Every structure is written in C-alpha cells, then in structure tokens.
Amino acid sequence: MTLPIGDRLEAEALLTDHYLDALLAANDRHAQDAPSDPRLDADLRRAAAWLRSSLTRVHPSFRFEERLAARLAEVAAGLRLAPAAGGEGGSVPFRGLAFDPAQEPGPGFEDEKGRDAGPSRELLIGGALTSAALSIAGAAFVAWRRSRGQGSPMARAVRAARESRALGRLPEVDARRALD
Amino acid sequence: MFWKAGAQEESPRLAHFDRDRLLVQRAQRDPAAFDALYRRYLAQVYSYAYYELGDHHEAEDATERTFLLALSGLPRFEERATPEDGEGASTFRVWLFRIARNVVANQRRARRRHPTAPLEAASNTADPLDLEARTTERAAAADAWAAVDRLPGDRRRALLFRFVDEMSTAEIAGVLGRSEGAVRVLIHRALRSVARDLRSADER
Numbered sequence: 001m002t003l004p005i006g007d008r009l010e011a012e013a014l015l016t017d018h019y020l021d022a023l024l025a026a027n028d029r030h031a032q033d034a035p036s037d038p039r040l041d042a043d044l045r046r047a048a049a050w051l052r053s054s055l056t057r058v059h060p061s062f063r064f065e066e067r068l069a070a071r072l073a074e075v076a077a078g079l080r081l082a083p084a085a086g087g088e089g090g091s092v093p094f095r096g097l098a099f100d101p102a103q104e105p106g107p108g109f110e111d112e113k114g115r116d117a118g119p120s121r122e123l124l125i126g127g128a129l130t131s132a133a134l135s136i137a138g139a140a141f142v143a144w145r146r147s148r149g150q151g152s153p154m155a156r157a158v159r160a161a162r163e164s165r166a167l168g169r170l171p172e173v174d175a176r177r178a179l180d
Numbered sequence: 181m182f183w184k185a186g187a188q189e190e191s192p193r194l195a196h197f198d199r200d201r202l203l204v205q206r207a208q209r210d211p212a213a214f215d216a217l218y219r220r221y222l223a224q225v226y227s228y229a230y231y232e233l234g235d236h237h238e239a240e241d242a243t244e245r246t247f248l249l250a251l252s253g254l255p256r257f258e259e260r261a262t263p264e265d266g267e268g269a270s271t272f273r274v275w276l277f278r279i280a281r282n283v284v285a286n287q288r289r290a291r292r293r294h295p296t297a298p299l300e301a302a303s304n305t306a307d308p309l310d311l312e313a314r315t316t317e318r319a320a321a322a323d324a325w326a327a328v329d330r331l332p333g334d335r336r337r338a339l340l341f342r343f344v345d346e347m348s349t350a351e352i353a354g355v356l357g358r359s360e361g362a363v364r365v366l367i368h369r370a371l372r373s374v375a376r377d378l379r380s381a382d383e384r
Contacts, residue, residue: 010361013368017349020367024346044368047375054324055343058227064240065222068247072218075251076211 015040016048023052198259200272207254214251221273222247225280227344231325232284232337233291242287246280253279274354277345281337281355327377328370334358335370342367 019037036045206213222243229242259271328336334356341347341355353360
C-alpha cells in the first residue's frame, strides 16, 4: 500500500524525530555509537550525526557572563526599589512597558524605534478620533447659530445699524427703529 | 507530553509541570533571584544567538537584550502547567526562547543591511593546547554553520533548537508557534537539505 505524499512525509518526519531523540539521548549517556535505524535514509542519519558532533553548545566568555550578571542585578535592584518608592500608587502602562517581549514581532518590530512605535499608535488613533469629534461639534455649533433666526432685540439693533451704515443711512434712526 | 495540542493540533497550548517553576516564582517575588535563571540558560541562549548570527559580539548583544527583556517582562510571565504533564521541560525556557528568537530576528534583519564576516570559530570543547584537533573542530563547525545558515528561517531555527539547545519537538513548537507535526516536518526537510549539501560536498 502506498501512502499519499503528505502522509508519507509526516511518517518520515516522525521516524526522523524518533531517531533524533535516540541520537541526543545517546549523546547524553556519552555513548560512543550512534543509534542505527535502517528504516531511516542513510544520508539523513549521516547528516544528523554530523550536525550532532559539529553544532556544539558555545559558552560566552567569563567576563561577559559576569558583566551581564552585574547589569541584571542593577536592573533587578531598580525593579525592587520601584514598588517600594511608589508602591501605594498604580502604574500606568506606557510605551515600551506595555508590550510582551515574547510575542510575535509585527511588521514595525524592526529595532528599538520600531518597538516603541507599537503602543504609541494607540495615542495617534485616539488623537485622530478626538480631533474628528471636535470638528463635528464645531460644525454643529455654527449651524445651530445660523439657524437661530433674528435673536434678541439688541442683536437686531446692532445688525440693523451695521447694515444701514453699509447703505449710507443714519445709524441712530435705524437703530431706534430696530428697538421699537 | 507537555504541549497539549488542541483538537486540530494547530495552536499548541502550554501545559506541563515546569522544572523552573520554583525559580520563576522566586524571581517574580524578588527580581534579584533572576540570577539563577540567567545562569541556567545563559549558554543555551548565547549558543542559539551565536549560530544564528555567526559573530561573538552580536551574539553577546542579543543575549544581553534577551535577558534584560525577560527580566523586565517576568512579572507578566504566566506558567500554565499541570503536574500530570510530566517533568523535564520548561515553559519558562519556551518563553525565554521566544524572546531570543525575536531579538535575533531583529538583529539578522539589521545585519542584512550591514553584512558582517562569517563565523570564525564555534567550538570551545577542544583542549586549547591541542591545536590540530581545535582546527579540525573549527572547520567542522564552520561547515556545519554554513550548511545551517543556508536554510530558510524556521527550518534553520528548528534545527538549531533541536541540536544545539536539545529541545523537544514540543518545546520547539512552543517557541515557533507551530504544531508539533509541522515542526517534525520542518526538521526532517532541514535535515534532508543538509544531507544533500554533504553529498554534493563529497562529490566535489
């Protein structure tokens, strides 16, 4: 019976996985011989053995290890002091502190600058919404003012005086007439 | 099994008894206790960064950023483990390597804009006085690195996690955000590519 290509690939992958488990376990036991599984392609077994012996774990320098340990201790001390100094107040998540470092990096997640761009985007959107709301409120206010009609007698008098001045009439007479 | 995959095995859910649980809880209470976690995983994170970036200085930068981000993000780390899921693996390690993967990916992107020299040496396991053995190991490590570096993104990462950091398929699935089946296929294909490279090197 022949398996479909997808199933065959998965079966082979499972076989490879078991072989790698055995290979890595043998290495942990410091066993000299690599496990052999005739069902697995010889080239794959050879590649796995080669990678196993070549890709060894690398240790950083002692100087680097201690320098970073000191830096982390410094940061840790800062983190401990922060709640002690202002523990009674709540914290406000803002900018870099709001992201989860283990999350999938987004398209803007290029570097320190890109990472900062994430949370501040919310502020930009908030600002755009606020300014749009203010514009609508302003337009509504102007429309309301225009639709108010003639308004108070004093306003009518002022308007009549302004219009009569434009037409060259005596302002006092028109203003008095408007107040009547 | 410490990754309890859903019905479709599409989004693995983190669930196992975390061997780092006590250390993580202590570090969450007192950040100074993070040092124990740092010492436990320093070489693993550094090795991964080193094979990904091929340069000691860049690997140091990536390692430093990874641990600083992990320390500042630790209060938000949530371990969702149950005792019946077994021991031996770590949800903290998965979380830490997700950070490392992001940091290294950013550095690789930046490096593409400013290319650097390839890997110089990879092994510190040989006797420093045994120059011949050391040279041979260096050459083997550089060849292996070149073969792995030719692989596309997740295949390369999966292979490094499997061989250098000795992660289980389930842990790699957690770091890469894929199902265990998908990770097995990634590693199988990566190994096939390396085998092809080896064969063609033999023919030359």
